[in-house]
Amino acid sequence: MLTPVTPTIRSRPVYAPLEPKPGRLHLMVADGEGADALIDLLGKVNDRSQMLALAHVMYTPGPNGTDRSDALKALGVAQFFRAPTIPALLPRLIKVLADAYMGTQFYLAGTEGLIGQTEREIMATGFPVGAIQKEHRGSTVRRVQCVHCKGITESVATDPFKCSHCGLNLFVRDHYSRRIAAFQGVNIDAEDPGLVPEPVVKFT
Amino acid sequence: MSGGAKLQVVVDQVVPVNDLITRFRFVSRDGSPLPAFSGGAHTVVEMDDHGVRRLNPYSLMSDPEDRSGYEISVRRDDQGRGGSLFMHRHVKPGMEMTLSYPVNLFPLDSRAKKHLMISGGIGITPFLAQIAQLTHFGGRFELHYAARNRALGAYMDRLTSAHPDRVHCYFDEEKQAIDLNRILSNQPIGTHLYVCGPKGMINWVLATAEAMGWPRLALHHEEFLAPGTGLPFAVHLAASGKTITVGTTQSLLEAMEAAGVDAPYLCRGGACGQCETNVQKCDGTILHRDHWLSPEEHAEGRKIMPCVSRFEGKTLVIDR
Helix, strand or coil, X not given: CCCCCCCXXXXXXXXXXXXXCCCCEEEEEEECCHHHHHHHHHHHCCCXXXXXXXXXXXXXXXXXXXXXXXXXXXXXXXXXXXXXXXXHHHHHHHHHHHCXXXXXXXXXXXXXXHXXXXXXXXXXXXXXXXXXXXXXXXXXXXXXEECCCCCEEEEECEECEECCCCCCEEEEEEEEECCCCEEEEEECCCCCCCCCCCCEECCC | CXXXXXXXXXXXXXXXXXXXXXXXXXXXCCCCCCCCCCCCEEEEEEEEECCEEEEEEEECCCCCCCCCCEEEEEECCCCCCCHHHHHHHHCCCCCEEEEECCXXXXXXXXXXXXXXXXXXXXXXXXXXHHHHHHHHHCCCEEEEEEECCHHHCCCHHXXXXXXXXXXXXXXXXXXXXXXXXXXXXXXXXXXXXXXXXXXXXXXXXXXXXXXXXXXXXXXEEECCCCCCCCCCEEEEECCCCEEXXXXXXXXXXXXXXXXXXXXXXXXXXXXXXXXXXXXXXXXXXXXXXXXXXXXXXXXXXXXXXXXXXXXXXXXXXXXX
């Protein structure tokens, strides 16, 4: 199931189930439970064998450890690539994008960290961001940039949290940057240092 | 006043380009630089055709960095409503004219990795300005330009000598056709497509690209519609308290203007959306001819674009 997202402010990304579209190459990038979104996508297509023959799947386990590599490999796609982490997946994506032609369809599925960082690379080619399909599945942990030191903390689960770079106590906003592929974290005790609300697990 | 601020210009040059196309250069009357524009922009030229006011949009074709003058090319349409014939027959150097400020409804998407341009006939004009702009900024482009024959291929010599490896010309009478499938299969990711030309060409290019998986957001087109003719019809203008009759060769917008109603407009070609007007009562059929309203809005009949659309039936009341 698509992970539900409550729309709040305009910059907070929203997602929709992946739908098959005509294309010369179907580039599918997923992490963790995002694998199930790809399996569901292939279940919707009329000519499954044709889509499989034109599909390139890049996958990495989710931040919660979910690894569906075997299920994806069993689909029989033309190319399957498993990376140990998102940072290890991105160079492969960048190389594939450099060689890709218009008529390629993009399907991104999984955590917002995976979706955001792959979307950013696709966007950098000039491909319209509105034409990239994205389905959020699995873990809701956030990738957050500290607006003060600019360091990025991955897999943030609580709000507030301590910046892993400068140590400030940060409030996690819904304010999102596509360019940075991260939510914004803002110091919560600037006026009264030390007066920090109890961290609550908001993202799982 | 509707249509935005106006530019007071004088005709500097009138240059026949071929049997059908003539180029006009305008400079400001006081010698000051004209406003900057971006490639793909158009201006609305106001004509006083022996008492009939005509306002036709034309793409600016000159280098956007050249603010000493604006150039347009006008294709003579012997079957048209008369704007292009007026330009060809009556506009001479030294004549004072009025232009709208430039408006761009067909801009380059500067995020694109590459710009693929497809042009038919007089549809080349916005691309001339866009190519000049890309030449200054170092952008990558590829132009496919089809014309009926060599004599009617306006500016082909200029384009092919400046960009021999980027410009491809085709001539209908020599049975040369743009190999669209091959061209669309060979474009790097991040390419945006721009098409300007006859309606049939635009539809063919957009439909082919979409079928090949190009996203609509990467497809850009421009087509100025002439208002078209039709049966005369009566309209009640609720806000102005006037009932007017729209003549056979007149548009609803022109009829409102002739009746002294200051209705909003920009492109006058069914593209920009500025003249959108609410319909208060409609007993009959609105003949929608714009490409601004959605098909659903066309079916609902609660809005009309007076610059190009007409009406057939008993009663039409609009909020103007």
